Structure formats: C-alpha cells, structure tokens
Amino acid sequence: MSVSKRKYEEMLEEQSDKELASILGISYDELCQLEWDVDTNESSDGLIYDYIYTFRDDSNLEILKKIQGIDIEGRYVYLQPWEFESDYYESEIAWYIESPEQLSVLENHLNSIISLTKIVADEPTKIDLFVMLHAHVIAAMEEFLSGTFIHEITNSDELMKKLIETDSKLGKKLKDKKHKDRQMIVAKKYLNNLIFHRLKKTKQMYKQVLDIDFKNTDWLDTAIKVRHHCVHRAGSDKEGKRVNITKESIIKLVDDCKELSTLISLEIGK
Numbered sequence: 001m002s003v004s005k006r007k008y009e010e011m012l013e014e015q016s017d018k019e020l021a022s023i024l025g026i027s028y029d030e031l032c033q034l035e036w037d038v039d040t041n042e043s044s045d046g047l048i049y050d051y052i053y054t055f056r057d058d059s060n061l062e063i064l065k066k067i068q069g070i071d072i073e074g075r076y077v078y079l080q081p082w083e084f085e086s087d088y089y090e091s092e093i094a095w096y097i098e099s100p101e102q103l104s105v106l107e108n109h110l111n112s113i114i115s116l117t118k119i120v121a122d123e124p125t126k127i128d129l130f131v132m133l134h135a136h137v138i139a140a141m142e143e144f145l146s147g148t149f150i151h152e153i154t155n156s157d158e159l160m161k162k163l164i165e166t167d168s169k170l171g172k173k174l175k176d177k178k179h180k181d182r183q184m185i186v187a188k189k190y191l192n193n194l195i196f197h198r199l200k201k202t203k204q205m206y207k208q209v210l211d212i213d214f215k216n217t218d219w220l221d222t223a224i225k226v227r228h229h230c231v232h233r234a235g236s237d238k239e240g241k242r243v244n245i246t247k248e249s250i251i252k253l254v255d256d257c258k259e260l261s262t263l264i265s266l267e268i269g270k
Helices: 003-024 087-098 102-116 123-154 157-166 168-173 180-192 199-210 218-233 247-268
Strands: 036-042 048-055 076-079
Touching: 102 123, 102 247, 123 157, 123 180, 123 199, 123 218, 123 247, 157 168, 157 180, 157 199, 168 180, 199 218, 199 247, 218 247
Parallel strands: none
Antiparallel strands: 036 048, 048 076
C-alpha cells in the first residue's frame, strides 16, 4: 500500500469519526479517547434497522455520560442508518423533494407492466414473468407513496411540524436538535429510510399528517405479502407452494393501484 493511499484512508476514517462524534453529541477529541465495537440490528432479509455501538469496559465514564441516548450500564447506544450523511442519500431524496411528478411516473410504470403482460411466451416463462411483474407493481406503488409523502412534507413547514408532532420516534430524534436546518436534514433522512410497503405505518402517516384516509386497502396488504414471496422465494411461499399470480391478477392489481394513487393525488390537490 502506498503512503498516499494510506493517508487518504486515514482522512476518510477521520471524517467518519468526526461525523460519529457529532451524532453522539461529543467532541472528536473525546471520541478519540474511546474504543468501541459495532453490530447491527437487522431483518431476516438484511435490512438494517439500527447500528449498535458498544463501548469498551475501560472507556472514560465521564465521556460516555455525555453521549445522547446511551445505556450507561450496558455502555451501548443505538444509531439508525438515516442519521449518517451520504452523497447517495442526497441524490436519492432530491428528486422526491423537487418533483411533483410522482403520479405520472407511477402511471408510466404501470402502463409498461400492462404491456409486458401481453408478451407471448411458454407457460413456465409466463409464470416467472408474472412473478417479476407483481413485485414491480408493488415497488412502483411504494415509490409513489414514499415520493408523494416526502415531496409534500419537505415543501411545507406546517406539514413538517405536524409530522414531528405525530411521529414520536422522529420527535425523539429531533428533541436535542434546535436548529431548523439540522432538523430538516434528520427528518429527510428519516422519511427516506422508512419502508412504505409497511402499510399500517404508511396509512397512519398519511392520515395523521396529510388527512388522507386509504380506507379499504386489504387488497394492497395481500399483494404486499405476495410480493414478499416473489422477491425472496421466486414466487413460492414458505411451504414451497407457488403463489397464484396470473395475467388477470396483475391487471387487477394495476387498476387498483391506479385508483388509489389517483385518489391520493386528488386529495392532495384540494
């Protein structure tokens, strides 16, 4: 390894540690006096919910006491992925914030999916195609739900305030962040990392913040469960049985998604 490359890596490590110190609420010099291990709390399919920073037993107790949210007895603190800065995050969320075109993007996806259902193929190929198309419908709908919500919230101080007041988890994260710009950064990251196919949470946020009630969405809840089989087991359930996805079921799902997304857009436009 060349000296210049080593120096570059040291600079990156220092930058990362300075960001960590800022998140923990201590100085960089104080962080340098500590040693820690990092573990993750994640789902069965690898989605990271939290990073768990555990500090060594011989760590400076006075410094540890300054760390926001630490379990001082266990010497650990939970940090969530959205608390960390990243260029990828900025580019990913920027479009949601700036563009009001979520509905047209969704409709383009859904129209393409309908066209793909018309492809002539043998039966095994069609089965695999329909599995992929079902998952794509849900992914497109999830993007619409997240993009629409993020766009509305981040472009309205009133709605952002309402979100903070109604979402206890976000409110807790912003408790010690008084500066408005810092609050916005944290809130954007929080929104960008929410999983919008968790329908119960999504419906709750839309109702509490945007006053939009999805009402009967049992069909979407069922479709999301089927999507899980499509993505993680190539269209089979836990018992190995193929889920029933047909051309007709995809067309019906597309129609239902169009109806719900149009309803949401009309409610927002009032």
